[in-house]
Amino acid sequence: MSEPALTDRVNLLGCTPEKLAAFFVSIGEKPFRATQVLKWIHQQGVTDFTEMTNLAKPLREKLVEIAEVRPPTILFQGDSQDGTRKWLMEVDGGSSIETVYIPDGDRGTLCVSSQVGCSLDCSFCATGKQGFNKNLTPAEIIGQVFLAAKSFGLPVKDTEKRAITNVVMMGMGEPLLNFEPVVDAMTLMMEDQAYGLSKRRVTLSTSGCGASA
Secondary structure: OOOOOHHHOEEHHHOOHHHHHHHHHHOOOOOOHHHHHHHHHHHOOOOOHHHOOOOOHHHHHHHHHHEEOOOOEEEEEEEOOOOOEEEEEEOOOOOEEEEEEEEEOOEEEEEOOOEEEOOOOOOOOOHHHHOEEEEOOHHHHHHHHHHHHHHOOOOOOOOOOOOOOEEEEOOOOOHHHHHHHHHHHHHHHHOOOOOOOOHHHEEEEEOOEEEEO
16 A cells, blocks of 8 residues: 555644644544644654554554654754854745744744745845745744754753743744734644743744734
């Protein structure tokens, strides 16, 4: 039996707890499986269902067939002497986005993109000059956090050693023009079973002004 194409699989990376629970119910499983899988993905950084050892083997085999955990692809990672880290990531369709980590004392802020390009042409922003390409999916937005957290080699659940303490939606794009995917991604950022960031540490910036989530 041939494997299904990537587009035939459900990408669980961007599923909120509620949507993940609904997914498991839809395939005849108990909703509590959502919590188990959330922890494996976002706190342990596991993308291979066969490694999720507290799931029954038949369920793991089923997930391999119908689902995936697929973040964007890292094309480039560069580190500056001051600790700043920048990624160039490829998303579905072949477009690229930038994600930047900025350390400041005991604070580490990740700047996340919500779109490829931007339809707004703000005079102070270079992104608008390239025009609008596409909205990012929840998986492509939270995938930036996922990959950045993994790059520091520490479990996300270890709050005492967490490299990323803050997330700002100030990368490429206008977040409020991609509202629902941004809300889903920010929900995962603040979810205790995922990244567990407090509301005051997740900020959405829109057309020149910032607001806490």
